[in-house]
Amino acid sequence: MYHTWMRYFTPSPAHHRLGLVCLGVGLQHGALPTVGPRTLDHHVAVVIGAGGGWFRGTDGRRTPVRAPALIWLTPGTPHHYAADPNTGWDECFVDFTGPATTTYTELGYIEPDRPVVPLSDATGPRAVVSRVARAARRDNPLLEVETAAAVHELLVALRRARADTTPDGDPVLQALARDAFHPLSVAEHATRNGMTPAALRTAVRRGAGCSPKDYLLGIRLGRAKELLAATELPVAAIARRVGYDDPAYFSRLFTRRVGTAPVRFRQQQGRAVPGGWSQQIPDPDDPPMLPAQDGPEG
Structure with missing residues (x-):
């Protein structure tokens, strides 16, 4: 038994000029059907939040997948994967494409040579996918731009959630x-x-x-x-x-x-004023405020 929800989009040529566009989003859990063998022409980030299964890529080896984990599906790369048929898993995914994927790959945010990436915590990436899902309603006039912006955010969240990065960053x-x-x-x-x-x-x-x-x-x-x-x-x-x-x-x-x-x-x-330089980073929950102005005298 499994449950699945997914939406797919067809951004216009103008939206593709944003650099990244979202092509689809899905939320699934349970003993899901096996995926592949297949080859795609775009990227997919599959976030496994709970459970386990396996993944097989170009090397032909079956790699165990244990949550929390990320599965990268990259264009032109054959892949084959499935949740454990007895326990299943909880997954969410985002399909995306665009010229900015080349730069994100060069910067190490997308890792074609490491299709299975252990995560320290899937909470952050899953929260971004949830925002994509909420934006996916058919009457949303901002759908393409809102979901495109979220793909950028997702790539950052996935990079931050990698298990080889400490909470405070790379030492x-x-x-x-x-x-x-x-x-x-x-x-x-x-x-x-x-x-x-x-x-x-x-x-x-x-x-x-x-x-x-x-x-x-x-x-x-x-x-x-x-x-x-x-x-x-x-x-x-x-x-x-x-x-x-x-x-x-x-x-x-x-x-x-x-x-x-x-x-x-x-x-x-230049905005130099006496006492205007500070090393302190403002607290987003306590932003600087102008002093309250006295009301007009009666």
Whole structure:
């Protein structure tokens, strides 16, 4: 016995230009029928929230699947899978496609070479799939855009829920972020973390989808933009604060990566006021509020 609910969509060419579009969503549980062997022309993320079963991919081996887990189905890849016929499983799935899938694959969010991914917790991804399902009503005029936005959110939720990522994030990335503003080379960062440069590159590529140099650069330039916008510190002082002893090199690097010079960025984004710079991240549940205004005197 099993239960199933699913909806499928046909986004227009204009919607495909969003980069990602949702093609379908489903929620199922029980001793579901075997899927495949088959090959699809689009991506599917299948989230197993409870139960178990098996998956067989291109290598022909039957891989056990135990919840919580993710099954990646990628275009052109034969696959064959099923829930345990005695216990079944609880699954939800989202079909999607679009040119942005190439970038998400390069960044490591989609893993064609690892079709079965253990998850630490399926709650986050399942919540996103539930939002897709709620948006799937036929009278929703925002259906295609709302579900497309949710696919982006789902890929992030799945990346965060991977069992090889701790709740606080990847320890290597945490260490790089902590030391990002020190004028250290990639080799020196590797030594600090007890790794070879090659091992550090592999870890950062897997965790952040980029090289250590680009990961550090993103953090440094982000801080530099904040300081340019919210303080009146000279550009040379900002360069030193974010790890560059040579202000001219910093300015050239900033201009090349951001597309505008530091001085020009400050002219466009500057909001410097006395006491306006803070390292504290606002609490979304307690947003900053303007003081209450006194009412007009009687």
